[in-house]
Amino acid sequence: xxxxxxxxxxxxxxxxxxxxxxxxxxxxxxxxxxxxxxxxxxxxxxxxxxxxxxxxxxxxxxxxxxxxxxxxxxxxxxxxxxxxxxxxxxxxxxxxxxxxxxxxxxxxxxxxxxxxxxxxxxxxxxxxxxxxxxxxxxxxxxxxxxxxxxxxxxxxxxxxxxxxxxxxxxxxxxxxxxxxxxxxxxxxxxxxxxxxxxxxxxxxxxxxxxxxxxxxxxxxxxxxxxxxxxxxxxxxxxxxxxxxxxxxxxx
Amino acid sequence: xxxxxxxxxxxxxxxxxxxxxxxxxxxxxxxxxxxxxxxxxxxxxxxxxxxxxxxxxxxxxxxxxxxxxxxxxxxxxxxxxxxxxxxxxxxxxxxxxxxxxxxxxxxxxxxxxxxxxxxxxxxxxxxxxxxxxxxxxxxxxxxxxxxxxxxxxxxxxxxxxxxxxxxxxxxxxxxxxxxxxxxxxxxxxxxxxxxxxxxx
Numbered sequence: 001x002x003x004x005x006x007x008x009x010x011x012x013x014x015x016x017x018x019x020x021x022x023x024x025x026x027x028x029x030x031x032x033x034x035x036x037x038x039x040x041x042x043x044x045x046x047x048x049x050x051x052x053x054x055x056x057x058x059x060x061x062x063x064x065x066x067x068x069x070x071x072x073x074x075x076x077x078x079x080x081x082x083x084x085x086x087x088x089x090x091x092x093x094x095x096x097x098x099x100x101x102x103x104x105x106x107x108x109x110x111x112x113x114x115x116x117x118x119x120x121x122x123x124x125x126x127x128x129x130x131x132x133x134x135x136x137x138x139x140x141x142x143x144x145x146x147x148x149x150x151x152x153x154x155x156x157x158x159x160x161x162x163x164x165x166x167x168x169x170x171x172x173x174x175x176x177x178x179x180x181x182x183x184x185x186x187x188x189x190x191x192x193x194x195x196x197x198x199x200x201x202x203x204x205x206x207x208x209x210x211x212x213x214x215x216x217x218x219x220x221x222x223x224x225x226x227x228x229x230x231x232x233x234x235x236x237x238x239x240x241x242x243x244x245x246x247x248x249x250x251x
Numbered sequence: 252x253x254x255x256x257x258x259x260x261x262x263x264x265x266x267x268x269x270x271x272x273x274x275x276x277x278x279x280x281x282x283x284x285x286x287x288x289x290x291x292x293x294x295x296x297x298x299x300x301x302x303x304x305x306x307x308x309x310x311x312x313x314x315x316x317x318x319x320x321x322x323x324x325x326x327x328x329x330x331x332x333x334x335x336x337x338x339x340x341x342x343x344x345x346x347x348x349x350x351x352x353x354x355x356x357x358x359x360x361x362x363x364x365x366x367x368x369x370x371x372x373x374x375x376x377x378x379x380x381x382x383x384x385x386x387x388x389x390x391x392x393x394x395x396x397x398x399x400x401x402x403x404x405x406x407x408x409x410x411x412x413x414x415x416x417x418x419x420x421x422x423x424x425x426x427x428x429x430x431x432x433x434x435x436x437x438x439x440x441x442x443x444x445x446x447x448x449x450x451x
Contacts, residue, residue: 001371001372001412002367002369002370002411002413003369003370003371003372003390004369004414005368005370035424040427040437042289044444045369068265070265070268071268071272074268074269074272074434074435074436074437074438074440074441075392075435075436075437076392076432076435087389091260094264096265096268098262098265098435120261120262121297121298121299121396122396123262123297123366123368124262124297124367128429138289166366166368166394167368195361195363195364195365196365196366197364197366197368198364198366202323204433207373220364220368220369221368221369248372250370250390
């Protein structure tokens with residue numbers, strides 16, 4: 001059976017993890033490599049690195065970091081944040097990332113998804129959607145969720161899936177940080193529109209929420225940050241809770 | 252020396268990193284002559300079946316791979332490297348695969364999410380290969396839209412389940428090929444690679 005993936009997401013800035021991670025016995029809570037290895041041992045199925053303030057000068061630091069991670073970590077990892085061009089995609093993949101997550105650049109130019117998929121294969125192209133609910137429906141947002149656009153999120157999901165995206169990462173900006181649960185309506189609406197895997201992100205606060213993202217939201221994977229980093233749950237807790245609900249996990 | 256065959260398909264550096272991590276003397280090469288000199292050959296790859304067939308033929312790597320297998324050099328195919336061993340694929344119906352194993356590759360059923368992405372549990376159908384390094388039902392990391400349907404049932408070494416059983420690994424003599432990515436399957440994948448490296 002294919003198992004549900006649990007994907008911790010680390011925010012990176014200048015080659016360091018920001019927003020501290022609370023693992024017992026960590027030597028350096030800001031070292032991405034040490035954290036990545038800890039999460040690997042803790043049973044994470046993949047990792048995601050989000051470069052939260054991607055600037056040109058920090059880009060080379062990020063690429064060096066990716067090369068180090070890739071030489072020591074043998075599970076898949078995705079890099080997002082500041083992927084604006086096919087050259088950015090190439091640089092990150094060459095440095096050792098398995099996938100790139102393309103966000104605002106795909107909204108501005110959906111053909112970037114097609115170019116990346118044609119050149120490097122759909123399997124390494126994740127499109128990240130930041131979505132809010134409006135009276136008109138689900139809308140894409142930009143600038144980290146602060147600005148709502150008039151782009152319909154469901155149509156965009158269909159469009160990028162057709163252009164060759166391998167997976168969709170759905171960030172529910174209304175649910176993000178609330179710990180009230182994933183937005184199942186949104187995830188399900190997207191999962192029903194596309195035939196590619198959907199990763200749910202934003203809103204997890206209780207263990208049951210993770211299984212519900214799959215059973216109610218139609219997601220095939222869950223991405224989480226703070227509830228894992230602050231030690232509220234371990235990856236194992238999350239997986240055990242999913243297994244208790246009858247879902248297949250790698251434990 | 253272990254040759255990792257480079258025909259421009261996907262991120263094969265990760266295979267090199269994993270083998271190097273295990274202490275192996277592995278080299279990425281696009282030279283047929285170097286493939287023929289190698290004591291072991293790894294045939295990785297991701298991407299499009301048709302483009303891969305074209306590149307293999309242009310570079311002459313297709314003949315080198317055939318000779319390698321005929322001579323009984325230990326051989327490990329990974330992902331697209333498994334699919335290319337077969338006669339063809341629905342991904343590129345006009346393109347002829349290497350045809351070293353009878354059968355074809357087909358797409359997963361329309362109602363499934365494709366690509367299959369993630370860790371799936373693998374059931375070995377027999378013992379005596381590097382798969383023995385880990386317990387039955389071990390999880391490995393898969394990313395693929397097509398899977399091989401072997402015409403010779405004895406070629407199938409292991410299956411996994413995605414809307415029904417599909418070929419997760421094939422083996423015949425010195426040939427082993429896996430649909431999943433051992434280089435991205437954590438300790439389980441490293442153990443498999445180590446076992447393959449230690450096999451005579």
